[in-house]
Amino acid sequence: MTTPTLKQSTLREHTRIHGLGVFRPDVIVTNEDICQWIDSSDEWIRQRTGIVTRHRAGKDTSVIDMAESAARAALADAGIEASQLGAVLVSTVTHPYATPSAAAQLADRLGATPAPAYDISAACAGYCYGIAQADALVHAGTAEYVLVVGVEKLSDFIDNNERTISFLLGDGAGAVVIGPSESSGIGPSVWGSDGSKHEAIRMTHSLLDVRELSLAALSEGPNALAAAAESAIWPTMRQDGPTVFRWAVWEMAKVAQQALDAAGVRAEDLVAFVPHQANIRIIDEMVKQLGLPEHVAVARDIVDAGNTSAASIPLAMHRLLSEKPDLSGGLALQIGFGAGLVFGAQVVVLP
Numbered sequence: 001m002t003t004p005t006l007k008q009s010t011l012r013e014h015t016r017i018h019g020l021g022v023f024r025p026d027v028i029v030t031n032e033d034i035c036q037w038i039d040s041s042d043e044w045i046r047q048r049t050g051i052v053t054r055h056r057a058g059k060d061t062s063v064i065d066m067a068e069s070a071a072r073a074a075l076a077d078a079g080i081e082a083s084q085l086g087a088v089l090v091s092t093v094t095h096p097y098a099t100p101s102a103a104a105q106l107a108d109r110l111g112a113t114p115a116p117a118y119d120i121s122a123a124c125a126g127y128c129y130g131i132a133q134a135d136a137l138v139h140a141g142t143a144e145y146v147l148v149v150g151v152e153k154l155s156d157f158i159d160n161n162e163r164t165i166s167f168l169l170g171d172g173a174g175a176v177v178i179g180p181s182e183s184s185g186i187g188p189s190v191w192g193s194d195g196s197k198h199e200a201i202r203m204t205h206s207l208l209d210v211r212e213l214s215l216a217a218l219s220e221g222p223n224a225l226a227a228a229a230e231s232a233i234w235p236t237m238r239q240d241g242p243t244v245f246r247w248a249v250w251e252m253a254k255v256a257q258q259a260l261d262a263a264g265v266r267a268e269d270l271v272a273f274v275p276h277q278a279n280i281r282i283i284d285e286m287v288k289q290l291g292l293p294e295h296v297a298v299a300r301d302i303v304d305a306g307n308t309s310a311a312s313i314p315l316a317m318h319r320l321l322s323e324k325p326d327l328s329g330g331l332a333l334q335i336g337f338g339a340g341l342v343f344g345a346q347v348v349v350l351p
Contacts, residue, residue, distance in 0.1 A: 016185020020121020021073025086143020091126025124338025174314020
């Protein structure tokens with residue numbers, strides 16, 4: 001018996017970013033606000049991180065609400081309908097449900113059903129992971145257009161009274177539409193992980209721990225349960241700052257250079273550098289190590305938005321293009337890195 005030859009999807013040679021959209025919550029939290037909860041000062045926070053304010057979403061605004069706003073803006077910018085999407089990818093670590101995915105609900109809200117939809121859990125590298133996967137899906141002919149959303153409501157997972165990470169974090173969403181192109185608009189992705197450092201950015205405990213703590217308190221009576229709730233048994237973020245800083249400064253500049261090399265371009269060919277907005281000192285050190293010329297615009301959205309994890313790169317890109325629209329069509333190096341530890345980088349043509 002002769003085995004029939006299987007048909008394959010039509011391959012596409014090039015991809016690019018067709019549209020970009022963002023959502024920034026209205027509530028602005030200043031350093032003075034932060035200092036009500038931790039023993040610090042506006043001057044110390046600015047010097048150590050570069051942050052002046054951060055946006056945080058209200059109680060009634062969900063991860064999916066923010067993702068929808070950013071996604072609709074990106075679709076409008078791309079000039080396509082949600083029904084044309086071949087996949088919906090949502091990068092987040094703050095959707096409060098293990099299942100169903102935020103992506104499936106977002107696809108339904110947008111009218112993208114029955115497009116495949118799934119979440120990506122890669123923290124601050126999540127957006128770059130999404131770009132890598134969207135690029136591959138379009139190249140392979142599996143999808144013509146792919147929506148990639150980076151969204152976080154980190155304010156749901158912070159303890160305002162701790163000072164390793166809480167004062168850094170903000171909320172927001174950024175989205176792009178990836179699709180076919182007549183010329184190359186997304187360079188090869190350089191991505192990876194180092195799980196040996198997984199404790200460097202972590203949660204205080206798991207949801208299973210919350211369950212056990214709650215059951216134990218409940219068995220002791222309503223008063224014990226109330227006391228347990230007040231003692232913050234909900235898992236919140238923690239960070240080993242020096243470990244993360246050293247890793248980001250010394251290892252991520254190497255990854256960024258690898259992304260340049262993979263794309264076949266040099267630092268002087270860039271018009272912009274859009275790194276994850278983790279810390280202004282990390283950004284400045286990476287600029288120095290990469291030897292970026294003065295003409296390269298560097299995204300420093302962290303000053304006003306704080307660290308928004310998976311949302312930080314598209315938010316920073318949007319601000320940069322709003323302030324400098326002449327950068328459109330030029331080459332930008334983007335790199336994300338964070339909890340896992342994970343990292344991802346690409347050179348892209350700015351939309």
